[in-house]
Amino acid sequence: MNIGELAGVGPKSVPLFRELGIESSRDLLDYLPFRYEDLRFPTPSSALGQSGGEENAVGVVEHVKERRVRGLEIVEVRMRDDAGAFTAKWIGRNRYVYGRFKEGMRLFVRGRVERTLAGAVVNVAHYAQLRDGEAYHGEMVPVYRASKDLTTRKIASVVHKNLTRLLDESGDDPLPGDVRAKAEYPALRDAYRAVHAPKTPEEAERARERFIYTEFLILAAGAQLRRAERERSHDASALTVPHDLLEAFAHSLSFPLTGAQRRAINEIWDDMTRDVPMNRLLQGDVGSGKTLVAAAAIVLAARNGMQTALMAPTEILAAQHASKLAPLLLPFGITVEAIYGSQAARARHAAEGRLASGEALLAIGTHALLTGSVDFARLGLVVIDEQHRFGVEQRARLRAKGAAPHTLHMTATPIPRTLAQSVYADLDLSVIDELPPGRTPIETYAIRTSRLERAYEFVEANVARGHQAYIVAPAIDEESELTSVVAEAERLKSDVFPNRRIGLLHGRLTSREKDEVMGRFTRGEIDIMLATTVVEVGVDVPNASVMVILDANRYGLAQLHQLRGRVGRGAAKSFCLLVYPDDAGETERLGILTESTDGFKIAEADLHMRGAGEFAGTVQSGAADLWIADLVRDIDIYRAAKTQAEQIVAADPALRRPEHAALRAALERAPSTRALVLSS
Numbered sequence: 001m002n003i004g005e006l007a008g009v010g011p012k013s014v015p016l017f018r019e020l021g022i023e024s025s026r027d028l029l030d031y032l033p034f035r036y037e038d039l040r041f042p043t044p045s046s047a048l049g050q051s052g053g054e055e056n057a058v059g060v061v062e063h064v065k066e067r068r069v070r071g072l073e074i075v076e077v078r079m080r081d082d083a084g085a086f087t088a089k090w091i092g093r094n095r096y097v098y099g100r101f102k103e104g105m106r107l108f109v110r111g112r113v114e115r116t117l118a119g120a121v122v123n124v125a126h127y128a129q130l131r132d133g134e135a136y137h138g139e140m141v142p143v144y145r146a147s148k149d150l151t152t153r154k155i156a157s158v159v160h161k162n163l164t165r166l167l168d169e170s171g172d173d174p175l176p177g178d179v180r181a182k183a184e185y186p187a188l189r190d191a192y193r194a195v196h197a198p199k200t201p202e203e204a205e206r207a208r209e210r211f212i213y214t215e216f217l218i219l220a221a222g223a224q225l226r227r228a229e230r231e232r233s234h235d236a237s238a239l240t241v242p243h244d245l246l247e248a249f250a251h252s253l254s255f256p257l258t259g260a261q262r263r264a265i266n267e268i269w270d271d272m273t274r275d276v277p278m279n280r281l282l283q284g285d286v287g288s289g290k291t292l293v294a295a296a297a298i299v300l301a302a303r304n305g306m307q308t309a310l311m312a313p314t315e316i317l318a319a320q321h322a323s324k325l326a327p328l329l330l331p332f333g334i335t336v337e338a339i340y341g342s343q344a345a346r347a348r349h350a351a352e353g354r355l356a357s358g359e360a361l362l363a364i365g366t367h368a369l370l371t372g373s374v375d376f377a378r379l380g381l382v383v384i385d386e387q388h389r390f391g392v393e394q395r396a397r398l399r400a401k402g403a404a405p406h407t408l409h410m411t412a413t414p415i416p417r418t419l420a421q422s423v424y425a426d427l428d429l430s431v432i433d434e435l436p437p438g439r440t441p442i443e444t445y446a447i448r449t450s451r452l453e454r455a456y457e458f459v460e461a462n463v464a465r466g467h468q469a470y471i472v473a474p475a476i477d478e479e480s481e482l483t484s485v486v487a488e489a490e491r492l493k494s495d496v497f498p499n500r501r502i503g504l505l506h507g508r509l510t511s512r513e514k515d516e517v518m519g520r521f522t523r524g525e526i527d528i529m530l531a532t533t534v535v536e537v538g539v540d541v542p543n544a545s546v547m548v549i550l551d552a553n554r555y556g557l558a559q560l561h562q563l564r565g566r567v568g569r570g571a572a573k574s575f576c577l578l579v580y581p582d583d584a585g586e587t588e589r590l591g592i593l594t595e596s597t598d599g600f601k602i603a604e605a606d607l608h609m610r611g612a613g614e615f616a617g618t619v620q621s622g623a624a625d626l627w628i629a630d631l632v633r634d635i636d637i638y639r640a641a642k643t644q645a646e647q648i649v650a651a652d653p654a655l656r657r658p659e660h661a662a663l664r665a666a667l668e669r670a671p672s673t674r675a676l677v678l679s680s
């Protein structure tokens, strides 16, 4: 039913509902309140001010005293209830209460209470006018996410007027009956009633949990089905691991593998010996040595006569993989074929020929690998670097170039294990949580913009000692208040570092220009590189020892940590200076970076500060699209739902049983599960 057909929704409010994403009565039913005003027990005026927290009061307006001082509204309303009198007080800008109250009106008010000689004063945080016939008094009043023109009050009133019609749209319950009975959750229709019109906070909370549980059940069942489907396929090549291969591999290196690398290699190789296609995520901080682990996977594939395709999001990154992998693979007779967009046609054609014939065992490239002209004779392994930068469909297209190849995803964006297990529920996880020995941690300082020149003096001192530096700024041109690399580069050239060679790197350069300027930096022909966050991934210049990040308050902690990882890759002690505006209250947040260099710890902090939705957005997943559940806040409910989903899928692998029909239908509709598909 269209929202416009509901009682109380006129043609003018239809677009306002649409702005909030509510088009149909079903959408409105699913538009759950995010909190409630508990109006059940207003405090009598004589008892106000004893709790110390916010309190509720209900009374009739006796007298209104109001004035406006330069946009500031000061409204004091004298109210009376059965026990006596009290004052409700509003002070502030844009509170829209001036002129609103008249003698005789009945009001509900909520706020902190001050006791004064003239009696209790409620500093009103929320209020509602109690109209006759609208029996709000004595109820739990739902509060909905509202917009400027469509208030929560209006939404609540439409829900209230149409409640029965809305509840009739509850539909089939995706939560199987026996599961619901076991958990003692309310029936679907009752749960909707309980969230929109609860009698008690406990009832609302219970219903809410039921919706969260169900949403997680759908999410987990989706992941479980994909996993089960993969487990059933048995069409991957089961590779054999020659007994001395790990030792031969370790021997070919000039340093010992870390324990974490050894463990990751074993996990990956174990997967590859099965005829079920591997689907594994390798997580590790920048510099943790993931490249080496990928090399081991490539060596195993090659030993079994199978080819590998490694795809990276940018040419810089692909080229770096190629140059790092080439020496590691050479002892095993594997050479690298590069497939880039900017490649000359002849070279590309020749490389394609060697891949199609099976003569070449490894292709490294960008999205160019996805083009139709790239064919493999025996593609057995797909490695996807920075997997979140590719879409589901792109990853699938690369895999389709082989018959059920094993897939290794890699990411340098550490996310906490708990979250990773739910966000990437259909992936197995390998974590490199140990840096190679001998690294000195990057010393990090947070400094205010007013001390920027001091930071630049520090840069100058390091450059004078023969090192290089990065200065990162958020914008390219001066189109906002943000520092722009172009403007800052000019200023630095003329005023601050007149004797230094300054380079400029940003996303509007062509990839050829980017490669050219990066090349000069790598060769030491540039002292100071002004860059946007394009340096975030992939760039590896050991001689760079200082990283200055301007407007550091603009970035998430995880991203700052990644940027910082561009230095500290050589023998010299490295520094990172986080510069933030004097008026930004960033000390606490940036303090986490000055105190820790552990990417997983930082990610955990970031997660708790920004919430799962925000965070997951940066790792690409359906977690950002969840309806009411939150993977961090509700992690315990998630665990319970996941266990349940495993049991359901084990018992009914295609969800064909009638009691699972609604769950199956919900799964097919759910955007979150669709977005989560990493396999298939």
Ligand code: ADP
Pocket: 255, 256, 257, 258, 261, 284, 285, 286, 287, 288, 289, 290, 291, 292, 324, 412, 436, 437
């Ligand atoms: P990642 O890809 O995880 O950012 P890399 O694989 O590029 O990290 O490794 C970073 C650096 O550490 C490289 O120079 C690499 O040679 C070196 N490295 C890797 N593993 C080890 C190890 N076990 N011991 C010493 N150095 C290592």
Ligand code: MG
Pocket: 290, 291
């Ligand atoms: Mg790497």
